[in-house]
Amino acid sequence: MKQSQLIFKTKKENILDESINANLLIKASFVKKLMSGVYSYLPLGNMVLRNIESIIREEMNKLGSQEILMPALHPKEPWEKTKRWELKEMFKIRDKEYGLGWTHEEIVVPLAKEAAFSKKDFPFSLYQIQTKFRNELRAKSGVLRGIEFLMKDLYSFHVLEKDLDVFYEKVKKSYFNIFKKCGLEKKTFLTLASGGTFSKYSHEFQTITEAGEDQIYLCEKCSLAINKEIIKQEKYQCPKCKNKKLTVKKAIEVGNIFKLYDKYTKPFNFKISDKYVFMGCYGLGISRLMGAIVEICHDEKGIIWPEQISPFNIHLISIGKVKKQADKLYQVLQKKGNKVLYDDRDKNTGEKLVEADLIGLPIRIIISEKTLQKNCIEIKKRDEKTIKLQKYNR
C-alpha cells in the first residue's frame, strides 16, 4: 500500500492522560477514540485485529472447534433462566427487554442442545469472534478495557468429565501458542484464579505490564502465577510447589478459561443419558491483546510490532528524487510475497523516519540517491540498531 493513500495520518502531538497503548495507537492512527472505552479501528489497526484473529482461528481449528457467529443482541428470557439478567454487565435496551451480549453461554447452550442428541455427537466445541458489550462503569487504559471490545469465545461440550479435563489442557497449550505468535510468551503467565462456586480454580492468562490492573503473585520456580483472590486462600505460597518466595507483578488478564461443568447446561436442561452435559468456556480478548502487545512491544520512538501481528512486514521509504527506482522496488518486493507499506510521499526525511518508527513495521528499507550511488538499498529491523546495506541493481 502506498502511504500517500493512507487516509488517517500519524499525529505529531502526544495524547495526555492516556495509557501507553492508547497514546501510541492514537498517535500512529491505528485507532480513534469515539468515547470512553469505545474505539474505531482505522485501516492499520483493523489489519492488526485481523492478523490476531487469523492466529486465533488457526489454533481453534487445530482444536477441532467449529466457528459460528451468534447475535450480539439477546432476548431477556435465556438470561432470566440463568439468573444473570440483573447483573450489572448487561446493557439493556428497548425498554429493557433486550440486552447486549457480554458472554454467550445463554445463547450457545440452547443452540448446542438442539444440535447434539446422542453420545456420538460428543465431544464438540464451538467458537466465535465477535464484538462484546460490557457495562463497565469505568472504562480505562485505552483498548485494554473497553465497554465494547472484540473477543474470541469458545465453548466445549462433553459427556464425560475426563474429556472436559483433556480439552481444557489442550486449550491451555493452544493459548500459549497464540501468545507466542503475538510476541507475548515471555510476559504471559498461567494464573490460578477463583473458579467461582462450581470449581476450585479457573485459569487466567496474565500478561505482565505496568498498565495492568491486576496484581499477580508469580512463583519463579514453576512459573505459575496466582491471582489476588487465591493468594489469601493459599496463605501466600505457590499451590503447586509450595514455594513461598512469590514476586508481585502488575498484569493484564488477556484470557480466562473455566470449567463450567453443568452450571449452564442445567438451567437449559441439556442432558445426555439422563446426565447433564459438561461444559467449558474459554475467552480471549482480541482488542485487549492488541493493547497488551503495544504495552509490551514498544520503545521511546513507537510501536515494535511482532512479525505476525504487523499490518505490513516491510516499510519501504524513498528519500530524495528516486521515485522511478522506488516505484520499481515496491513492485519487486510485492512480487516476492511481501506486504509492503511504501512511503512515496514528498516529505522531509526526518518526518518519514520518525513516522516509520512510530508505526513500527518489522523491516525498514530505504532507497535514496545515496544508496543508489553504491547500487544498494538499506535494510534495518525495527528492533535492532544495525543498518545493513544490500546490493540492489536497478
Added chain:
RNA sequence: CGGGGUAUAGUGUAACGGUAGCACGAGUCUUUUGGGAAGAUUUAGUCUCGGUUCAAAUCCGAGUACCCCGACCA
C-alpha cells in the same frame, strides 16, 4: 456502582463580569530532503439547557461528557 476533579479550535492553553487570544496541528503554494525542516497564506473554539445581569467563557442551578481513586472484568 461509591468518592473526588475538570469542561474554551483537531491538540495544549490564555482572557478582572465588558473585543475570545496564543502555540502546535491541519489545508494550499514555494523552497528543502538522512531523524517530526523553513517561509507565505488559509482554517477552526467557549459541552447542553435554564437562571442572575445593561452585559456571561467567566457567577448560580440542572444535565451530559471526560479524567483520577476504589469495586468489577476479556
